[in-house]
Amino acid sequence: METKKEFFLECYKLGIIKFGKFTLKSGIESPFYVDLRPLASDPKILKLLANYLLEMLPLDNFDLICGVPYAALPMATAMSLESYLPLIIKRKEAKQYGTKKMLEGIYTKGQNCLLVEDVITSGASLLETIPEIEKEGITVSDIVVVLDRQQGGKEILENKGFRVHTLFTISEVCKMLREEGHLSLEEVGRINDFLAGNVVKFEEEKRISYEEKLNICDHSVAQKMLKIAIEKKSNLIVSADVTSTKELLDLAEKVGPHIVALKTHIDILLDFDLDETILPLKDLATKYNFLLMEDRKFADIGNTQELQFSYGTYKISQWADLVTAQVIAGYDSLDCFRNVGVVAILEMSSKGTLTDASYREEATKIAQSHPNVFGGVAQNKIPNELLLFTPGINQSTSGDGKGQQYNTPEHAFTQLETDFIIVGRGIYKAIDAEKAALSYKITGWNAYEASL
Template identity: 85%
Template sequence: MENKKSFFLECYELGIIKFGRFALKSGIESPFYVDLRPLASDPKILKKLANYLLDMLPLDNFDLICGVPYAALPMATAMSLESYLPLIIKRKEAKKYGTAKMIEGIYTKGQNCLLVEDVITSGASLLETIPDIEEEGITVSDIVVVLDRQQGGKERLEKRAYRVHTLFTISEICGWLKEEGHLADDEILRIREFLNGDTVHFEEEKRLSYEQKLEICDHSVAQKLLNIAIEKKTNLIVSADVTTTQQLLELAEKVGPHIAALKTHIDVILDFDPDQTILPLKDLASKYNFLLMEDRKFADIGNTQELQFSYGMYKISNWADFVTAQVIAGYDSLDCFRNVGVVAILGMSSSGTLTHKA
């Protein structure tokens, strides 16, 4: 097999790296841009790449192979064909039909999967991919990467005990390109300054546990919801999209033991009756320890909202633990809900919505 430099120069002819000024997704301006997707259009080079990557690895350690979606998928496929390691496919998002799985393919719990990535910068895409694979009971111990941009991603993953194998580094290929006359001294200097000054550092996001949130939570309804979540070990809120009292009560009976709250649309209950609908519903909420959330999406001036909330046939204030409300009328318009919880509506999923999705 030819040496790494010769192979890289073959790849370079496909336009996989460009030099100049490029705005990255992170907002940083970079003096180079890497896109390895053209490699998939040259089967001979793709096959060579697969073998270079495989030669770096202890293949007996792996049962499966998976490419980080989507640029690394052709590379992982080529490696699978060369090594006979079974390929599994990670989706960026689950299908809304069929099995709705995030991981496609044939696998069993306990197998070890080799993860393939085209370019590593911060490591964020890998850290998004790995939990979905591990959630299926598959182990990830090793990651093989074609190009390391040397901006902190490799080190970030190694701190989490993943072994990261890289074929090329940006410093290495810049040296080769300078030798071949493709890069001038001032371009090399800009790249070195960029790499020295713009390593991507991340503070790990620390999510508070429900117990920690409870310690700093002042609102009585929020405290109640957190206590339920802790006690029942669930944060599920089920939407009761039904139109009769019987359907509503049957649903509450069925899901009550497993939920933290039931979300109602009380104004679509065709046979609504306070005694026949609300009283049994409150009994079920008490029996199974869940809260009632009326998805009314209040959106009016304060006085009108107070009337809608407390009066009329539904008398929502008598039974709802918390409600949903638009915030277009301002903070003061929510004052009428001071004794219950409020979920603010910041965006909606309907087509053509004039609100921004939260």
């Protein structure tokens, strides 16, 4: 088995911890954000994690194992499979039908249960879970935790008589990342101030260049887009909201030299054909060096989205470089988008949209932590490690009478700090689409350079 440090660095690559400025559920601003759910998507790492956790424990003491819902459930399941300890499942809320039980599985009174948690902060989730288990006559004496944020939760539980075993502390994690060059001294200082309860002085975030983004955006599609932007001196994406293959291919031919990506709504084509539509479109994308962005806005459970993505008439998985997806179905719904980049819909530009500040905050957390997501569509600034795509761009700021609200390229780059502007009717409805695309390309690039 690899060393504990090597194991953590493998986990870190999955994006389980971010450093910067994050507002926690409590409203406190933290210099780091932890989300261990991506570990469940890598079977090798999940198996290794289970064994590391089991090695710390006196296994003969336990009859059962239970994960605190929901993030720790995959970990507890893997530990059960490795140790042969029977698994019980604690619900967050009782079923409203059938047995209405809070605890699922086979158990008897008097058994001792090992509790598994992913991250411990204040210990509140554990203090909620333990009484529900003990109510069934089961004893809880030990708790095993992957990461201790060192904010008092471990001490509170130990003072109540529980034995708490932690695989990593945030201090250990910072030391390992600092040794590997992933954290600066300033970042470590902010984290230490935070842990000590001192006021954290965050650096004022500044607009960063495409070259700088290449160093922090590690998704392969993000890398491609940034390299195309630098090479073509363009941040323009054209929205091809046309209804025939001929119109689509004609538009791609005209705007191709000036764009980073062509955004399609492939299901509005009246004459779609995989060979007649997609093959020549891919040839044009290769010829003019742009990506294909299918604006499908997937918004369903994972299984349905996988079918929509890979099957049916359009077979999007076979040709799209990137797709858009809502995050309303949660983190796991994005797992199906393999071999493409996902741009998460964090906010919409239409008047009266329901994507309010609370929704944006939760959606952004998912976008930051999911390995398939590299960007977001929004009308507000988003974290630097995500690429920002801003639709509703027009050199005129008036709306369209159907709820669309426009932003100018200058506003998008100076106020929103966008990375890519999306222009639709301003180009495909223009008398000369090629001339309009060139105009937006120049305006967008000048606005970007002025914003640095």
